[in-house]
Amino acid sequence: MSTAEIFEELYKMEFEWGTLSAETIRGWVGLTIDAAAYKRITGQDYTVVTKPEADPVEVELPKQERTTSAYVR
Numbered sequence: 001m002s003t004a005e006i007f008e009e010l011y012k013m014e015f016e017w018g019t020l021s022a023e024t025i026r027g028w029v030g031l032t033i034d035a036a037a038y039k040r041i042t043g044q045d046y047t048v049v050t051k052p053e054a055d056p057v058e059v060e061l062p063k064q065e066r067t068t069s070a071y072v073r
Contacts, residue, residue: 003032004032004033004034004037007028007032007033007037008033008037008040008041011025011028011033011037011041012040012041015041015042022042022044025038025041025042026038026046026049029046
């Protein structure tokens with residue numbers, strides 16, 4: 001049994017248990033499994049996502065007036 005087959009079996013069990021989502025498994029296509037294994041696990045065709053589903057959120061951090069640092073021995 002190859003490493004890819006071991007990962008496929010592991011992901012398939014965890015997908016059936018509900019501990020892994022199809023989206024999470026999609027992130028491992030090309031790393032530990034191939035697109036055919038993804039389809040065998042999830043039943044869905046593998047599609048490459050090239051654009052994020054949402055725009056990144058910009059967060060403004062509060063400004064600090066003064067910072068101090070001290071070394072403790």
